[in-house]
Amino acid sequence: MIYSLYLFDRHCQCVFYTEWNRPGASRSTSDDLRNQYVWPTQHGSSDPRKDTAMVDEAKLVYGVIYSLKSMVAKLSATAGSDQFLSYRTNTYKLHYFETASGLKFVLTSDPATSSLLEVLKQIYLHIYLEYVVKNALVPADPKKSLPIANDYFCAVLNNYIKGLACFQS
Numbered sequence: 001m002i003y004s005l006y007l008f009d010r011h012c013q014c015v016f017y018t019e020w021n022r023p024g025a026s027r028s029t030s031d032d033l034r035n036q037y038v039w040p041t042q043h044g045s046s047d048p049r050k051d052t053a054m055v056d057e058a059k060l061v062y063g064v065i066y067s068l069k070s071m072v073a074k075l076s077a078t079a080g081s082d083q084f085l086s087y088r089t090n091t092y093k094l095h096y097f098e099t100a101s102g103l104k105f106v107l108t109s110d111p112a113t114s115s116l117l118e119v120l121k122q123i124y125l126h127i128y129l130e131y132v133v134k135n136a137l138v139p140a141d142p143k144k145s146l147p148i149a150n151d152y153f154c155a156v157l158n159n160y161i162k163g164l165a166c167f168q169s
Helices: 048-075 117-133 151-162
Strands: 002-008 014-019 086-088 093-098 104-109
Touching: 002 048, 002 151, 014 048, 014 151, 048 093, 048 104, 093 117, 104 117, 117 151
Parallel strands: none
Antiparallel strands: 002 014, 002 104, 086 093, 093 104
């Protein structure tokens, strides 16, 4: 079962967040994209406390990733072997993929789910690059973090994730 996806840019800012089967989430089962993709800087919400909680949660997730990458690099016996791919708790498993440009993809799932590294690579290569990077309408400012507010990206990502065998398992 897949719970949520975070995308962090090279400036450590969460530029995209979505959730599907997240435990404890009180969300309608509607496939409406505005309900599915709820990053506060994109579509806003009526509750500013919820927006703040989402931003704080993204910062915590990034902090965990940063700390684990640092720990793996320090404990690694071989130089340059700082590959952190995932970690598991008793309630979730976090899958991690970082591109050469510093874009970080973080997917959370059920702890029994096998590695989703290939899924993250496919999201990057066939969805993110196609619908975000190649989109001429998206302003490109390397000094500024802009949230991803592309409905085509959201729709294709949603269809891809829901089509995976581990989505509802």
